[in-house]
Amino acid sequence: MIDTNTGGQGPIPPASAPDRRAARKRRLRSIAGTVLSLALTLLGLLLVTFIIGRVMPIDPVLKVVGDRATQAQYDAAYQAMGLDQPLVVQFFRYLTEVLTGDFGRSISTGQPVIEDIKRVFPATLELATLGTLIGVSIGVPLGVIAAARRGGIIDQVARVVALVGYSMPIFWLGLMGLLLFYGILGWVGGPGRQGIIYDGMVPHVTGMILVDSLIAGDWGAFRDAFSHIILPASLLGYFSLAYISRMTRSFMLEQLSAEYITTGRVKGLSERAVIWRHAFRNISIPLVTVIALSFGSLLEGSVLTEIIFSWPGLGQYITKTLLAGDMNAVLGGTVVVGTCFIGLNLLSDLLYRVLDPRSK
Amino acid sequence: MTQSLLQVRNLRVTFPSRQGEFHAVRGVSFDLGRERLGVVGESGSGKSMTGRAILGLVRPPGRVTADRLELDGESILNLPERRMRKLRGSRISMVMQDPKFSLNPVMTVGDQIMEAYRLHAGGSRDIARQKALEMLNAVQIRDPERVMKTYPHEVSGGMGQRIMIAMMLAPDPQILIADEPTSALDVSVRGEVLSIMDGLVRDRGMGLIFISHDLNLVSKFCDRVLIMYAGRIVETLAASDLHNARHPYTQGLLSSLPRLDAPVKRLPVLQREESWRDGELQIKLSGKI
Structure with missing residues (x-):
């Protein structure tokens, strides 16, 4: 009464070994993609914090040497902190420091920031x-x-x-x-x-x-x-x-x-x-x-x-x-x-x- | 004619609305034996609501009333939810329009079929698994072992609908309500799904209520056809007698279908008349085919 041969049933071919390998490869690739995008986000985050650190109207050198320091002392600290270097160089330095867990020293507690953070x-x-x-x-x-x-x-x-x-x-x-x-x-x-x-x-x-x-x-x-x-x-x-x-x-x-x-x-x-x-x-x-x-x-x-x-x-x-x-x-x-x-x-x-x- | 599985008399489904009560189904009566009964009508004619009312799936604030709603001689009208639940799936079941939405996307096909079976038949997972495989075979799915492990998004529409049929028939119900089961499917697989469903329903001696808006399909597939309009049955016909329809609505529906053998320049437009809404019901309950 109804013709049965009107269409195929569209079966999925059974997954063979190479198919499965390809699927795993795809999955790995998508995870790698996620990790890469995370790394980029992290880099962006560090770039933003770095820029904020540079544009804040707070003089980091003055915070370190105090406001009674002589010009020579100020200059020495300025150089020691690498602030005389180009921004790009400074950023890479910041990057390597942060990646090794070195956020510098906190002025208010006198401790390395990383130690403070481990505490709080x-x-x-x-x-x-x-x-x-x-x-x-x-x-x-x-x-x-x-x-x-x-x-x-x-x-x-x-x-x-x-x-x-x-x-x-x-x-x-x-x-x-x-x-x-x-x-x-x-x-x-x-x-x-x-x-x-x-x-x-x-x-x-x-x-x-x-x-x-x-x-x-x-x-x-x-x-x-x-x-x-x-x-x-x-x-x-x-x-x-x-x-x-x-x-x-x-x-x-x-x-x-x-x-x-x-x-x-x-x-x-x-x-x-x-x-x-x-x-x-x-x-x-x-x-x-x-x-x-x-x-x-x-x-x-x-x-x-x-x-x-x-x-x-x-x-x-x-x-x-x-x-x-x-x-x-x-x-x-x-x-x-x-x-x-x-x-x-x-x-x-x-x-x-x-x-x-x-x-x- | 075999004895009737389902007796429906003066079934009404009402929803409260801002403009007073809305009557989705207004006094529908029919008997269902071990046959294939088509229910045809346009959108909003109450055909789906009739199916849902039989299953007790009209949720409050919707209200179902009837003079009689009997399954195998036992009233199932407004049964307590707990008792209705026992009937659903095990004695009356339903296949819905689009398997893309009617299968749970995050459960495997196998788990969903096994769940339907174990809910009523109980038994161990192994037995349920065997039954599920058997059902998938019955709906002519190749490699059922593998399909058991797939998720609904991994199967095609036609296959999804066959899975749906396998799932709903797993607990061996007596009545299947098929609510537009092929409307969402590709034309090329419609016939196949229908013939699988037809074969299973016939082999098991089930009653089928086939809800559709496709007059041609219903006339080819069913034994008897109910034509619904505005929540009422306007005409009941043997499928083979469809061309002898007397109600102007049915005639209008038929003449608005294009025909290959008798092409016309313009198809006539169906002219609805207000009197159809409340005219005398022409119900022939003889059921003689």
């Missing part, structure tokens, strides 16, 4: 990681449920929570949090990373006190550090939650209107299976980027949070040194933040490849 960066990393964990572990489920029960109570609550998160100034929320949970209720530790008893007691391994105290097996120190970090981390977590839950909700709504969701329902899948097994796998792909960006923005220094909670992190370090005109430190910090962003981008790019079969 783990503090920020610890805070940002915990904040992101909180934001993701609450924000993602909240966004998914809000989308699945669109217009329901949870959706309304999530909307208000996110709105407050977007619009509330962090310093006010931080101060109120300290007042309530530290000042009145006494549930958490106060500002700083540790109580005075534990200060410097945990051997330095990663610089992240939570991790270090676990390595040392020091439960007292861990509990103390946790009671100090939980409030600022919750605060940062709340802000990333606001963003992540909104993004999750809109990704989810988009997927739930897709045809394959109807297919799942036709199969007889429960709504939960449709959402978590089918739709969630699809939203996890763009979600990776959102989470990476949100993590990056927390790493960049939640300056206000760090100041309110006397958290000796990168944001506070950059702000302090900037106000002191300590350009080596500022640029060093900037390079670290920029590199983090680039690294996170690379990471989300690679995860993309793993999660999305279409990208292969």
Whole structure:
């Protein structure tokens, strides 16, 4: 009744060994391409920080020799710092220095900048990681449920929570949090990373006190550090939650209107299976980027949070040194933040490849 | 005529809208036996909505009412979701228009077929795998082992639709609703997909509801045809009797099709009449083919 020979079935020829080798070659090439573009981005970042360092109306020589130095002393320092060389030469020197981890000496702390960064960066990393964990572990489920029960109570609550998160100034929320949970209720530790008893007691391994105290097996120190970090981390977590839950909700709504969701329902899948097994796998792909960006923005220094909670992190370090005109430190910090962003981008790019079969 | 698998009486689907209620389906009645029943109509005539209402897939605020909606003598009208879920897939299933969108892009073909099977039949992964391979063979896919591991974007449209058919028939349903199953496919593979579907439906003694806007296709492929207009069935005909259609809408549809054997300079334009919307329903439930 119907003619069956109307067309071929368009089969894919079975993959042979040379095909597979070619596929692997293609994949390697695309990864190489990613790495190359990252290297270029990094170079661009260094170029920008270098130029900023040169055009700032702060005289680096004067910062070193002080304003009582004689002209001869000034000239000697000027030459020693290589500032008499052409800019191109100076840039290459800067490049080699930075690549070997030499950001120069900080004027405000008197230490090599790299040492300062090794001290302050783990503090920020610890805070940002915990904040992101909180934001993701609450924000993602909240966004998914809000989308699945669109217009329901949870959706309304999530909307208000996110709105407050977007619009509330962090310093006010931080101060109120300290007042309530530290000042009145006494549930958490106060500002700083540790109580005075534990200060410097945990051997330095990663610089992240939570991790270090676990390595040392020091439960007292861990509990103390946790009671100090939980409030600022919750605060940062709340802000990333606001963003992540909104993004999750809109990704989810988009997927739930897709045809394959109807297919799942036709199969007889429960709504939960449709959402978590089918739709969630699809939203996890763009979600990776959102989470990476949100993590990056927390790493960049939640300056206000760090100041309110006397958290000796990168944001506070950059702000302090900037106000002191300590350009080596500022640029060093900037390079670290920029590199983090680039690294996170690379990471989300690679995860993309793993999660999305279409990208292969 | 075999006994009827599905009985539909006065089915209505209503959506609230700003201008009051919108009636997508307005009192549709038909019986489905172990046959191929075509449902034809233009966009918005309610043919897809009828299929979805039978599957219980009209989501709130949409509302489904009927005097009777019975599957094998058992009412399935507004069943609790949990019980409806047991029926979906295992007793009534549906193949949708475009396999590009109706297959999950990030799950392998094999996993999706096995999921459909295991959901109702249970059993180990190995059994499900065997069944999936068997189904892929049944829809004439070469090298099913390899296709099991592919993702939907790696297969062609025709192949995707055959995978869809394999998946939806894996739990052995009694009724298949095919909602424009070939509209998104290349003309050259349409016939092939249809004949595969036809063969499977016939071998298993299933009932098929074939929703389409393609009158020619339906008349060649189905036993009986329902013509829908504005949410109602305006005419029911044996497919072979299509040229004897009496309703002016059906006649209009037929005469607007170009014919190779009788070329005309200008195709007539279908003139719709308001009276068709609410005119007396001409339903012939005899089902005699």
